[in-house]
Amino acid sequence: MSSFAPPIQRLVTELSKLPGIGTRTAQRLAFHILRGDETEAAALAAAITEVKERISQCEICFNLAEGPRCRICEDERRDTSVICVVEDSSDVIPLERTHEYRGLYHVLGGALSPIDGVDPDDLHIAELYARLAGDGAGVREVVLATNPTTTGEATAHHIADGLRERAPQVSVTRLASGLPVGSDLEYADEVTLGRAFAGRRAL
Numbered sequence: 001m002s003s004f005a006p007p008i009q010r011l012v013t014e015l016s017k018l019p020g021i022g023t024r025t026a027q028r029l030a031f032h033i034l035r036g037d038e039t040e041a042a043a044l045a046a047a048i049t050e051v052k053e054r055i056s057q058c059e060i061c062f063n064l065a066e067g068p069r070c071r072i073c074e075d076e077r078r079d080t081s082v083i084c085v086v087e088d089s090s091d092v093i094p095l096e097r098t099h100e101y102r103g104l105y106h107v108l109g110g111a112l113s114p115i116d117g118v119d120p121d122d123l124h125i126a127e128l129y130a131r132l133a134g135d136g137a138g139v140r141e142v143v144l145a146t147n148p149t150t151t152g153e154a155t156a157h158h159i160a161d162g163l164r165e166r167a168p169q170v171s172v173t174r175l176a177s178g179l180p181v182g183s184d185l186e187y188a189d190e191v192t193l194g195r196a197f198a199g200r201r202a203l
């Protein structure tokens with residue numbers, strides 16, 4: 001099937017496991033590495049090893065962290081009265097980029113999906129409830145920012161029910177689903193337009 005020498009084939013196989021990288025791209029990358037000088041290849045290999053050695057999950061919010069706690073949990077200027085719940089740590093970055101939000105996060109590690117065998121116990125849901133236990137640590141709002149997909153919506157509803165029961169003093173909100181900025185109504189699909197209509201607000 002492959003005419004590459006085994007070490008090259010191994011590199012192609014490993015690269016093609018990366019998201020968005022097909023076999024052709026993996027081959028191109030492998031040959032690029034092969035042609036480049038040794039220090040560059042060593043730097044790439046070292047960066048991969050280092051990120052796995054030094055980066056782990058924050059003990060409070062499960063965001064990526066260098067050390068026991070992430071930068072956001074360590075930052076004293078953050079508003080500790082709001083927790084934004086997201087599916088993955090990669091969701092934190094675009095939310096931070098908006099500069100709209102100054103609160104804390106809670107990374108679930110996925111979304112509920114019974115078909116794929118993802119149950120509440122597989123996500124960091126109990127840890128979220130634990131953060132709100134007792135006096136609620138001064139939290140007054142939990143923003144459910146799971147994806148607007150079937151599994152994301154199911155996860156948001158599951159957590160909203162759980163919070164109503166366990167922490168009724170906390171207000172639970174969901175990100176608005178709106179229209180893309182700068183586009184015309186006639187180009188919006190009916191689901192997006194329907195959501196935007198349902199989520200309309202007073203001016």
Ligand SMILES: [Zn+2]
Binds near residue numbers: 061070071
């Ligand atoms: Zn954290």
